[in-house]
Amino acid sequence: MNKLVLTEEETMLADMARGFLDGAAPVSKFREMRDAGQTFDRALWKEMADMGWAGVLVPEDAGGSDMGFAAANVIAQEMGKTLAVSPFLSSAVIAATALRQVSDARASDALAKIASGEATYALAVDEGIKFDPEGTAMEAKADGNGFRLSGKKQFVVDGSLADRLLVLARTESGLTLFDIPADRAGIQRDASNMIDARDAARITFDDVEATGDDVLGSVDRAMDVLKPALQAGQAALAAEMSGLSAGAFAMTVDYLKERKQFGVEIGRFQALQHRAAHLWCEIEVTASAILNAGRMLDNDPENAELAVSLAKARATDTAKLSVIEGVQMHGGIGMTDAFDMGFYMKRARVGAEWLGDYSYHAEKIAAARGF
Structure with missing residues (x-):
């Protein structure tokens, strides 16, 4: 049975990550990037790669640290x-997991480039x-x-x-996953203005050439490669949303300790204490669900779907609760762009939709339980 507590190594990893991110990527850094219209800090990513984060799921023989999904x-x-x-x-998570499903020199080289x-x-x-991956309509016509x-x-x-892009397309008898350079002729990328100021795009493929070497895995069998990658991404996104919830909660608690009404810190008001305690409990339960998802992906990946969907559904619900409570307990200031709580709310909203929303994963859970 999996123990739903961090191991000593995972605790050390969390402490190390916390120390680095507090200094190199605080929320104030995100605000600076947002205001400058910047969605990617290559220097920061290089530092993360040097610490082994980019290669967290890359095998050691390809230059990675191979620490596993829980890590x-x-x-x-x-x-x-x-x-x-x-x-x-x-x-580091989705693409690396997909490439790990393929045993050839090309995949190994790609993994090494991710790790570095x-x-x-x-x-x-x-x-x-x-x-809706199974509903993919984009066509890959044999040529x-x-x-x-x-x-x-x-x-x-x-x-x-x-x-590079991992592209899911419909071939003659099923779905096929392609690994192609993003600047290939016929690809047009239009940046999307995401509410959370994260990089995203709408991409048009106009008669784009793809060779047999661009196929990742087997033709018509994309899910053999993509399903493990999606589950890894869903679990890691749930973890990010859990961290988001904890960050918003910490900001809210600090405010409750500082803000005074009638000469008394509002954190002394029992109604607000009850709401904060309820939110803390939800965050802790969600963190356990996410840890379980990581353990399942590491130890029993063939049966990890239920754990992963439970983690993503709970993380979505908890993040929504955390940012709503954060805004309400901050009062009017919580609604202003000058205050950071709005950033957490916007990131929670986008994270709720990416890789399957609450309803998508609730249906997965119901199906796994025989409903």
Whole structure:
């Protein structure tokens, strides 16, 4: 049975990450980037790569640290507390997990480039208003020994600046995953103005050439490669949202201790104490669900879907509660752009939709339980 407490190594990793992010990527840094219209700090990502974060899921023989999914979630959770912006989820988690499913020299070389910070990836899956990989309509038409890709993708997080794209398309008898350079002829990337100031893009593929070497895994069997990558991404995103919840909660508690009404700190008011205690309990339970998801992905990946969907659903719900309570307990200041709570609310809203919203994962949970 998995113990839902951090190991000594994971605690050390969390402490190290916390110390680094507090200094190199505090919320004030995010505000500076937002105001400057900047969505990616390459120097910061290089520092993260040098610490082994970019290679957290990359095998050691490809230059990675191979610490596992639970460790990746620990890092993501700490990033969420300060809203650190990086391609960690898209590249170090999703792309690295997909590439690990393939045993060839090309995949090994790609993994090495991710670990070093040399290459960044984005996942191009979404086409409609909701996450639905199985409903992919983008066409990859056979053309000699290769394919021609035509269609559109939206909500491609990290998509406007990524070096490479993982593209899901429909082939003759199923779905196929392609790993192609983002600057290939026929690809047009239009940056999306995301409410949380994170890099994203709408991407148009106009008769884009893809060779057999660009296929990641097997033709018509994309989910063999993509499903583990999606689950890893969903768990890490849940961890980031859990960190976001904890960051918003800490900010709120500090305010409750400082703000006075009638000469008394408002944190002494029992009604607010009850609300804060309830939120703390929700954050702790969600953190346990996320730790369980990481343990399942590490130890029993074939049966991890329920744990992952539970973590993402709970993280979505908890983040929503945390930012709503944060705004309300801060009163009028909580609604202003000059105060950081709004950043947490916007990030929570985007995270709720990426890689499946609450309803998507609730349906997965219900199906797994036989309903």
